[in-house]
Amino acid sequence: MEKGFNWMAGGPQGSGVDTAANIFGRACGYGGLYVYGRREYHSNIKGLHSYFHLRVSSNEVSANVNDVDMLAAFDAETVVRHISEIVPNGGIIVDQNQLDTKILEIPTLPIEFKSIFQEFMKENGIGTRLADLLEYVRNKGIHVFEVPYMELLKQIASKLNIRELNKITRMINVLTIGISFGLLGYDIGLVEKAIKDIFGEKPKIVEMNLLALEVAYDYAKNNFSKDFSYRLPERVVKEERIFLSGNQAVAIGKILGGCRVQTYYPITPAADESEYIEAHEVLSTKIPGVEVGVVVIQTEDEIAAINMALGAALAGARASTSTSGPGFSLMVEGLSWAGNNEVPVVITYYQRGAPSTGLPTRHGQDDLRFAVHAGHGEFPRIVLASGDIRECFYDAVNAFNYAERFQLPVIHLIDKALANSSQTFPVFDISSIKIHRGEILDEKMLDGIEYKRFAFTDSGVSPRVLLGTKNGVHWYTGDEHNEYGHISEEPHNRTKMMEKRMKKLEAVNREVPITEKINFFGEPNAKNMIVSWGSTKGAIVEALNELSREGYSVGFLQVRMVHPLPREYIKETLEKAERVIDIEMNYSGQLGGIITEKTGVLMDFQIVKYNGRPMTTTEVYNALKLVLDGRAPKRQVLTYGT
Amino acid sequence: MALRWQDFKSDVFVDWCPGCGNYGILLALQMALAELALEPHRVVLVSGIGCSGKTPHFVKVNGVHTLHGRTLPFAQGIKIANPDLEVIAIGGDGDGLGIGMGHFVNAGRRNVDMTYLIHDNGVYGLTKGQASPTLKLGLKVKAIPKPNINEAVNPLIVALAAGYTFVARSYAYDTKHLKEIIKQAIQHKGLALVDILQPCPTYNDITTKEWYAGEDRIDPKTGKPVPRLYKLEDVGYDPVVHDLSEDFSKKLAAMEKAREWGDKIPIGVFYKNELIPTFQERITQRIPFYMKNPPAKQKICDDAGSPITDVDVLFKELKVT
Numbered sequence: 001m002e003k004g005f006n007w008m009a010g011g012p013q014g015s016g017v018d019t020a021a022n023i024f025g026r027a028c029g030y031g032g033l034y035v036y037g038r039r040e041y042h043s044n045i046k047g048l049h050s051y052f053h054l055r056v057s058s059n060e061v062s063a064n065v066n067d068v069d070m071l072a073a074f075d076a077e078t079v080v081r082h083i084s085e086i087v088p089n090g091g092i093i094v095d096q097n098q099l100d101t102k103i104l105e106i107p108t109l110p111i112e113f114k115s116i117f118q119e120f121m122k123e124n125g126i127g128t129r130l131a132d133l134l135e136y137v138r139n140k141g142i143h144v145f146e147v148p149y150m151e152l153l154k155q156i157a158s159k160l161n162i163r164e165l166n167k168i169t170r171m172i173n174v175l176t177i178g179i180s181f182g183l184l185g186y187d188i189g190l191v192e193k194a195i196k197d198i199f200g201e202k203p204k205i206v207e208m209n210l211l212a213l214e215v216a217y218d219y220a221k222n223n224f225s226k227d228f229s230y231r232l233p234e235r236v237v238k239e240e241r242i243f244l245s246g247n248q249a250v251a252i253g254k255i256l257g258g259c260r261v262q263t264y265y266p267i268t269p270a271a272d273e274s275e276y277i278e279a280h281e282v283l284s285t286k287i288p289g290v291e292v293g294v295v296v297i298q299t300e301d302e303i304a305a306i307n308m309a310l311g312a313a314l315a316g317a318r319a320s321t322s323t324s325g326p327g328f329s330l331m332v333e334g335l336s337w338a339g340n341n342e343v344p345v346v347i348t349y350y351q352r353g354a355p356s357t358g359l360p361t362r363h364g365q366d367d368l369r370f371a372v373h374a375g376h377g378e379f380p381r382i383v384l385a386s387g388d389i390r391e392c393f394y395d396a397v398n399a400f401n402y403a404e405r406f407q408l409p410v411i412h413l414i415d416k417a418l419a420n421s422s423q424t425f426p427v428f429d430i431s432s433i434k435i436h437r438g439e440i441l442d443e444k445m446l447d448g449i450e451y452k453r454f455a456f457t458d459s460g461v462s463p464r465v466l467l468g469t470k471n472g473v474h475w476y477t478g479d480e481h482n483e484y485g486h487i488s489e490e491p492h493n494r495t496k497m498m499e500k501r502m503k504k505l506e507a508v509n510r511e512v513p514i515t516e517k518i519n520f521f522g523e524p525n526a527k528n529m530i531v532s533w534g535s536t537k538g539a540i541v542e543a544l545n546e547l548s549r550e551g552y553s554v555g556f557l558q559v560r561m562v563h564p565l566p567r568e569y570i571k572e573t574l575e576k577a578e579r580v581i582d583i584e585m586n587y588s589g590q591l592g593g594i595i596t597e598k599t600g601v602l603m604d605f606q607i608v609k610y611n612g613r614p615m616t617t618t619e620v621y622n623a624l625k626l627v628l629d630g631r632a633p634k635r636q637v638l639t640y641g642t
Numbered sequence: 643m644a645l646r647w648q649d650f651k652s653d654v655f656v657d658w659c660p661g662c663g664n665y666g667i668l669l670a671l672q673m674a675l676a677e678l679a680l681e682p683h684r685v686v687l688v689s690g691i692g693c694s695g696k697t698p699h700f701v702k703v704n705g706v707h708t709l710h711g712r713t714l715p716f717a718q719g720i721k722i723a724n725p726d727l728e729v730i731a732i733g734g735d736g737d738g739l740g741i742g743m744g745h746f747v748n749a750g751r752r753n754v755d756m757t758y759l760i761h762d763n764g765v766y767g768l769t770k771g772q773a774s775p776t777l778k779l780g781l782k783v784k785a786i787p788k789p790n791i792n793e794a795v796n797p798l799i800v801a802l803a804a805g806y807t808f809v810a811r812s813y814a815y816d817t818k819h820l821k822e823i824i825k826q827a828i829q830h831k832g833l834a835l836v837d838i839l840q841p842c843p844t845y846n847d848i849t850t851k852e853w854y855a856g857e858d859r860i861d862p863k864t865g866k867p868v869p870r871l872y873k874l875e876d877v878g879y880d881p882v883v884h885d886l887s888e889d890f891s892k893k894l895a896a897m898e899k900a901r902e903w904g905d906k907i908p909i910g911v912f913y914k915n916e917l918i919p920t921f922q923e924r925i926t927q928r929i930p931f932y933m934k935n936p937p938a939k940q941k942i943c944d945d946a947g948s949p950i951t952d953v954d955v956l957f958k959e960l961k962v963t
C-alpha cells in the first residue's frame with residue numbers, strides 16, 4: 001500500500017493548528033501532490049489538545065493511515081499523545097524548552113489517559129520527563145529534532161522590532177512548518193505562496209509569517225540537513241485542482257444546485273457550511289447582468305430552522321437546513337409535517353458521536369436508523385449518505401432534485417469525518433449536472449382548471465403550485481387532508497392519501513438510476529462482499545485495492561441511497577457472496593441491520609468502531625485480512641486514534 | 643367590481659362551537675381582505691394548531707395550517723422567500739405564547755413585514771379547556787380541576803419588549819373595530835401583532851362576552867351595563883413613534899396602557915413604529931436585488947436544466963493548481 005507521507009501538527013486549541021494544516025496542505029497541493037487531512041479537536045475553545053493528520057501522496061488519497069512520519073509538536077502534550085503513532089525513522093519536531101516537562105503533570109492530559117500512559121512508562125522504564133520519553137523513542141530509530149522555539153521567536157521579534165513576545169508566540173505553528181519543510185528539502189517558494197494566499201488580506205501578518213518560515217526553514221537546513229531523508233515527490237501538474245472540506249463541498253453543491261434559503265441554528269460540525277454560504281451569499285450567473293443570492297437565516301432554534309425552511313419551500317425557493325443529531329432531534333415534528341404535506345426540503349445532517357451531546361466534535365455514524373425512522377407516522381422520505389467529499393458536492397445537488405421531483409423531504413447524511421476533513425481533487429466537473437424541478441404549474445396552465453394541491457395521480461406525485469401563483473389558491477395542513485388540502489378524517493380518503501404518498505417511494509425506486517444509489521468497487525462476483533456507507537468509503541476502497549492486488553476476491557458495495565434501499569440490487573449482489581462483511585462507524589451495525597430487514601441477507605462479519613475517531617486504511621486492511629484469512633471473530637471492534 | 647367579504651369564503655364547513663368568538667374574527671378578517679382588495683392568490687394565511695388554527699381553511703386565500711406553536715417560523719419562511727406575498731400568521735394563545743413563545747420573542751427581533759393575529763381566549767380550546775398562558779393566576783375556568791397556578795403573560799408587553807413594531811389589541815365581537823385594526827396591521831410596514839380578545843363560550847366561563855360587555859355591573863342611573871372595553875383612539879392616545887428619540891418613552895407608555903385590566907380594558911393600537919428597518923430591508927442591505935428577485939423567484943437553471951449559478955469564483959478560492 002502506498003502510504004504516502006504522513007504529517008501531523010498538534011497543539012493546544014487556539015494555537016493555530018488548523019492554519020498550520022491549511023498552509024501545509026496548500027503548499028503540498030501547489031507542488032502537484034494530493035492531500036487528505038483530518039482535523040481533530042475537543043469541544044473547547046482554548047487550551048485543550050487538537051491536531052491535524054495530513055497524508056500526502058502523488059496519487060489521490062482519501063483516508064488516513066495509522067502512521068505518522070513527521071510530528072510537528074507545538075507543545076509537550078502533543079508529543080505524549082502521539083508518540084506511539086510515529087514510525088521508526090520518522091521524526092518529531094519538539095520545543096527544546098519543553099524537555100524538562102514532567103509528563104504526568106501536564107494539566108490538560110485527562111486522568112484516563114494518564115493512567116494508561118503511566119503503565120506504558122513503567123513497563124518500558126521511561127523516566128518522568130519529556131526528555132526521557134524522547135530518549136526512549138530515539139533508541140527506536142525515531143529522529144528527534146529539538147528546536148529552540150523561543151530563541152527563534154526572539155530573533156524574529158527583533159528583526160520586526162516587536163517588543164512583546166506574546167504577539168508572536170502564535171507563530172509557533174509556522175515555525176514548525178518551516179522546520180518540517182526544511183527537513184523535507186521542499187521548495188520554500190510554494191510554502192510562501194500558501195502563506196500569502198491564506199493571509200492575503202493582512203499584509204502585516206503575511207510579513208511576520210514569511211519571516212518565521214524563513215528563519216525556521218534555514219534553521220532546519222543548517223542544523224539537521226542530513227538527518228531526514230524523506231523527500232516529497234513534488235511535480236508540475238497542468239490539471240486544475242482544489243483543496244476543500246466536506247462542509248465547503250456541500251455548501252458549493254447547494255449554491256450550484258439552486259438553494260436560495262438556508263436556515264440553521266449553530267451546531268458542530270454543521271455550522272461551517274451555513275457560514276460559508278453566508279459569506280458567499282451574492283453570486284453572479286452565466287446570464288450577463290443577472291445575480292442570485294442565498295438568504296441565510298440563523299434561527300432561534302432548530303424547530304424554527306426546519307419550519308422556516310418548509311415555509312420557504314412552499315413559496316417556491318429551494319430551501320434547506322443543516323444540523324447534527326441534537327438539532328435533528330428537534331426537527332422531527334417538522335419533518336413529519338413535510339412528509340404529510342409533500343414539501344421538497346433538504347436537511348443536511350452531519351452526524352457526530354452520540355447519544356445526547358455525546359462527542360460534539362468527534363466522529364460517528366450513529367444516526368442512520370434515526371434518519372430513516374424519525375418522525376411519527378409513515379411517510380416517504382429519501383436518505384442519502386455521501387461517502388466522500390466529492391460525493392458530498394454531487395449529492396447536495398441530487399438532494400434538491402429528488403426533493404422537488406418526488407415532493408418529499410430529503411435527508412443528506414454526512415458525518416464529522418467528511419465535514420472537517422480536507423482533500424485535494426481535480427476541480428469538480430459540473431458539465432453534466434442538471435436541475436430537475438419536478439412538475440410545477442404556472443398561472444397559464446392553471447387558467448380555467450380547479451387546482452387541487454394533493455390530486456390523486458398514478459405516480460403519487462401531484463403537480464405543485466408555488467404560493468402566490470394566480471389561479472392557484474391552495475391549502476396545506478398537517479392533519480390528514482383531502483385533495484384540496486383541507487382537513488379530512490374520512491376513512492376512504494385516508495386510505496387513498498396514505499397510498500398516494502407512499503407510492504412515491506416506488507417512483508424513486510423506478511426512476512433514480514442505480515448509479516446514483518450505489519457505488520460498487522472491486523470484483524463484481526467476489527467471494528467476499530463488503531457493505532458500508534458514509535465516510536468509511538475512503539479507507540475501505542484503499543484497503544480493498546491492496547487486498548485485490550494480493551489476490552483476494554473482494555467487492556465493496558457502498559450504499560449511497562439508504563432509503564428507499566435499492567433492495568433488489570443489494571440482495572442480488574450479496575446473495576452470490578460467500579461472506580458478507582459489514583463495516584460501520586457505530587456499535588450495532590445499523591446498515592447491516594437494515595439490509596437484513598429488507599433483503600433477508602445476514603451479515604456474516606461485522607467490523608465496527610465507535611471511539612469517536614474515523615477508521616484508517618491500516619485498520620480496515622488489517623481487520624479485513626483477518627476475515628479473508630478465516631481468522632476473524634464474527635465481530636471486530638476497531639480502536640485506533642487519539 | 644369591488645370585492646365583498648363573501649368572496650373570501652371557502653366551501654369548508656365552519657366547525658367552531660356556536661357562539662364562539664372565532665366567528666367574529668373570521669368575519670373581520672374576510673372583511674379586511676375585501677376592503678383592502680387583496681387578490682386571494684397573493685395572500686397566505688398561516689396558522690398553528692388549535693380551534694384558531696382552522697381559520698385558513700375557511701378563507702378563500704392560500705392557507706398553510708402548520709404545527710402547534712410553529713406558525714411564525716413558517717410564516718417568516720414564506721415571506722422571506724417571497725416578499726411579494728401578503729402573509730398573515732394566525733394562532734391561539736397557547737400556540738403563540740406557550741409552546742411557541744421562543745418564536746414569538748425572536749420574531750420581534752427580525753421585524754419581518756407581516757401580520758400576526760392571536761386568538762386570545764385564555765384556554766386551550768381544542769384540547770378541552772386547560773389554562774392558556776394568558777389566564778390569570780388563581781382563576782379557575784370551567785374545565786380545569788384546580789385554579790390556575792401560573793402567572794399570566796401579557797402578550798402586548800412581551801411583544802413591545804421583543805421588538806414588534808405594531809402592537810394592537812381588539813375584540814372578537816367588535817367586528818368593525820377588529821376589521822379596522824387588522825387592516826392597519828396588514829398595511830403596517832413591519833411585524834404587526836394583534837392580540838384579539840376572544841370569548842370561548844365552551845371553556846372560558848370567566849372572560850365571557852357578557853363579562854366584556856359589563857353585564858355584571860349595571861349603571862344604576864341608566865340601568866344599562868357598563869362595558870369594560872374602551873378604545874384608545876377615544877381617549878386621544880397617540881401610539882405612533884414619529885422620531886426614534888421618542889421610541890422608548892412610547893414603548894413605556896404602551897406598556898403602561900397594556901397593564902390596564904379588570905374594570906377598564908383598552909383596545910386599539912398601543913404602539914406603531916415604521917422607523918425600524920424591516921427584515922426585508924436588512925436583507926436588501928446585503929443582497930441589493932433581493933426585493934426584485936427574491937429567493938422564490940430566482941431562476942436557478944437554463945431551459946436545458948443546466949445550473950446557471952457561477953461557482954467558478956468559489957472553486958478559484960480553493961484552487962491549489
Ligand SMILES: Cc1ncc(C[n+]2csc(CCOP(=O)(O)OP(=O)(O)O)c2C)c(N)n1
Binds near residue numbers: 691735763767
Ligand atoms: C406538539 C403538540 N403538543 C400538543 C398538541 C395538542 N394541542 C392541540 S391544540 C392545543 C392547544 C390549543 O390551544 P390554543 O393554542 O390556545 O388554541 P385554541 O384552541 O384555544 O384556539 C394543544 C396543546 C399538539 N397538537 N402538538
Ligand code: SF4
Binds near residue numbers: 661844
Ligand atoms: S372550544 Fe372555545 S375556542 Fe374552540 S371552538 Fe369552541 S368556543 Fe371556540
Ligand SMILES: [Mg+2]
Binds near residue numbers: 735761763
Ligand atoms: Mg387558546
